[in-house]
Amino acid sequence: MSTIRELAGDGGPRGIFDELSKREVRRAALTAVAVPGYQVPFGSREMPVARGWGSGGLQVTLALVGPEDRLKVIDQGEDGGVNAANLRRLVVGHVGCEQETDTRQASLIQSRHRIPETPLRADQTLVLQVPVPEPLRAVERDVREQRRMHAEADYSRMWVGLYEDVVRNGVVTKTAGYPCVVNGRYLISPTPIPRFDVPKLNMAEHLTLFGAGREKRIYAVPPHTVVEPLVFEDIPFEVEHTPGAACRHCGSAESYLVEVPATDGSVTWVCSDTDFCTRNREKDQ
Known part of the structure; x- marks a missing residue:
């Protein structure tokens, strides 16, 4: 057995x-x-x-x-x-x-x-x-x-x-x-x-x-x-963009940014891609 x-x-x-x-x-x-x-x-x-x-x-x-x-x-x-x-x-x-x-x-x-x-x-x-x-x-x-x-x-x-x-x-x-x-x-x-x-x-x-x-x-x-x-001929495809917004950490205005509310009620922006943001701050492209 x-x-x-x-x-x-x-x-x-x-x-x-x-x-x-x-x-x-x-x-x-x-x-x-x-x-x-x-x-x-x-x-x-x-x-x-x-x-x-x-x-x-x-x-x-x-x-x-x-x-x-x-x-x-x-x-x-x-x-x-x-x-x-x-x-x-x-x-x-x-x-x-x-x-x-x-x-x-x-x-x-x-x-x-x-x-x-x-x-x-x-x-x-x-x-x-x-x-x-x-x-x-x-x-x-x-x-x-x-x-x-x-x-x-x-x-x-x-x-x-x-x-x-x-x-x-x-x-x-x-x-x-x-x-x-x-x-x-x-x-x-x-x-x-x-x-x-x-x-x-x-x-x-x-x-x-x-x-x-x-x-x-x-x-x-x-x-x-x-x-x-899928787009209509007279309505072009547009990506998300907020005029004047830039990452508060690296200063990028060309990456995809997300809103971060501040304690005083204002809104700041940061890069969604943390690796890109870190390298951008360190100028390591």
Whole structure:
């Protein structure tokens, strides 16, 4: 009769993501790269983080990262955020790779809601966490109809939705996750990144992978791929900008800035990307 020790094996810690799961994610990622913008289904596993808090991006990262990589994880541009720190600690502890805060030195970057200010190179990969991958959900709730619309490239309802927004408000008010067409074919939601970051996807040097764990979807924007936001001919696409605003730390007026309320009731501005801000202050470009 087998003993408990024999049944338990060596008793060593089990990996949080097995090799078969990694292979499935890699196959889905390869399909996504081959068909830019297409949402590829995959068997999302239970992870040590809640779905909706980066489980999809975490699975993509774990499937790609190796011990020789340098991993950077940011949460809305910040390296020291709780979400970023926990995910970084989890991956580094599981894989044994090096952690990095300098965007220029990282080989793999996982991000929530931001694309780094520093332009990424061809040897770098960006993984974006996606809470809601389906851009048509705002105009069509039926999943079968969404699939038909994607299959036929029938995005008329999205155009109507943008038009109604303009009629009501005078401008397109949608900011985060602005709908874009990839490679002239598929409509995507580029995660809740601000409109400021959307142009960084167009003809980029790097590969961008989008992972949605709760919705079990992976899609991609390969290098040198055209990404166009949905815009009307007479209403140009505009990014967020506040005239006269500049970072109180580094003085930058060209980066994506976020409001910080002061104790006296006034408002100051700081760079969302903490690594960019730090290097800008130190004049280390």
